[in-house]
Amino acid sequence: MTQADAFAQLMQSHRSIREYEDRPIEAGLVDRVLEQALAGTSSSGNLNLVSVVKTQDPARKATLHELHGRQPMVLQAPLVLTFCADSFRTREWLAQRQARLGFADFVSWHTASFDAMILAQTAALALESHGLGICYMGTTLFRMRAIADFLELPANCLPVTSLVVGWPAEAPSQRDRLPPAAWIHEERYQRPTPADIDTHFAERETRGRERYLSMGPEMAARWAEHGITSLAQYYTSKIKYDPDRFVGFSDEIEALLRERGFLVGMGS
Ligand SMILES: Cc1cc2nc3c(=O)[nH]c(=O)nc-3n(C[C@H](O)[C@H](O)[C@H](O)COP(=O)(O)O)c2cc1C
Known part of the structure; x- marks a missing residue:
């Protein structure tokens, strides 16, 4: 080999x-x-x-x-x-x-x-x-x-x-990835059309949704409780990568970088 x-x-x-x-x-x-x-x-x-x-x-x-x-x-x-x-x-x-x-x-x-x-x-x-x-x-x-x-x-x-x-x-089993057409660009960035987005995300929408919902009735109940009907909605819901919490984490990291001396060469 x-x-x-x-x-x-x-x-x-x-x-x-x-x-x-x-x-x-x-x-x-x-x-x-x-x-x-x-x-x-x-x-x-x-x-x-x-x-x-x-x-x-x-x-x-x-x-x-x-x-x-x-x-x-x-x-x-x-x-x-x-x-x-x-x-x-x-x-x-x-x-x-x-x-x-x-x-x-x-x-x-x-x-x-x-x-x-x-x-x-x-x-x-x-x-x-x-x-x-x-x-x-x-x-x-x-x-x-x-x-x-x-x-x-x-x-x-x-x-x-x-x-x-x-x-x-x-x-x-092996996890899916976005297909090459979604993220490999020749010379210039190829802006996806709405139809491209549908195509590029199709497999993960089906497989991802199935994977999360197959985790058991508890997950399905949580999706219902939070009104989640798609994988995209799940990702930014309160129960996954909640943007409100991410803002908090981000503020905390910025404060920490300042406090621990990573930003002393910068303005305040
Ligand atoms: C920076 C980074 C952070 C991650 N954090 C977690 C984590 O906290 N918990 C977890 O279960 N998986 C975590 N993962 C693993 C990803 O969920 C995983 O790589 C992705 O779902 C693809 O699956 P695979 O690695 O089996 O191909 C992380 C991966 C990366 C690159």
């Missing part, structure tokens, strides 16, 4: 795993994978503005479970990796060498957080190549402050995403 075929197969086999065996990951494997992942991931300016905190202690994982909205896989999986945008270490280095303060602005926050995200994805694929399962925890953004404090992150260091990692105890 060529390297390209092997990589295509690895990507094809990706599934977010939400049920895990009660089995530890052998010592050394995760550190090795993380080290390889950093070496194998581009890094803006090669500054490596990232830190990863490993949580394996069951009591500490129990606290993370609460912070991640009690998503069960945080308790089940033996390991949680929290990927952090980290300019603390670099700023300490600059100060120690009497260099000008830098990396204290919104662009640098982006740089650090993108570096952390792309490292997370390389690590995810690498962990999957060992047969491990992973699931991202978007809840890291919702509880950024509490997670930062729990992990004792210094100023200029904030969590941007987390992965739960462990041996899969489920084999879910």
Whole structure:
């Protein structure tokens, strides 16, 4: 098999795993994978503005479970990796060498957080190549402050995403994606017509709706209670990605970036 075929197969086999065996990951494997992942991931300016905190202690994982909205896989999986945008270490280095303060602005926050995200994805694929399962925890953004404090992150260091990692105890089917015509553009952005939107979203509207409603009568009852009749309505309803809550989370993140020194190079 060529390297390209092997990589295509690895990507094809990706599934977010939400049920895990009660089995530890052998010592050394995760550190090795993380080290390889950093070496194998581009890094803006090669500054490596990232830190990863490993949580394996069951009591500490129990606290993370609460912070991640009690998503069960945080308790089940033996390991949680929290990927952090980290300019603390670099700023300490600059100060120690009497260099000008830098990396204290919104662009640098982006740089650090993108570096952390792309490292997370390389690590995810690498962990999957060992047969491990992973699931991202978007809840890291919702509880950024509490997670930062729990992990004792210094100023200029904030969590941007987390992965739960462990041996899969489920084999879910592959999830759909939008078709290439919806998002790959030749030379210029191809604005979708209403008919294109209908076509591009058709499969997920059917499959997504079926998937949520097949979760049991409780979900169907909640859809009815909130007057939800389509997948689109579900996504921005109070019971999924509620825009009102997202505004609150966004304000909180902005305040935190300011408070933790990511925006000191900016106006107020
Ligand atoms: C940044 C990010 C955050 C996510 N957060 C969660 C989460 O909090 N809980 C969860 O169950 N899945 C989470 N996921 C997984 C997505 O739901 C999943 O990738 C998507 O439904 C597609 O399924 P697949 O990964 O199995 O292909 C997240 C994925 C990403 C990329």
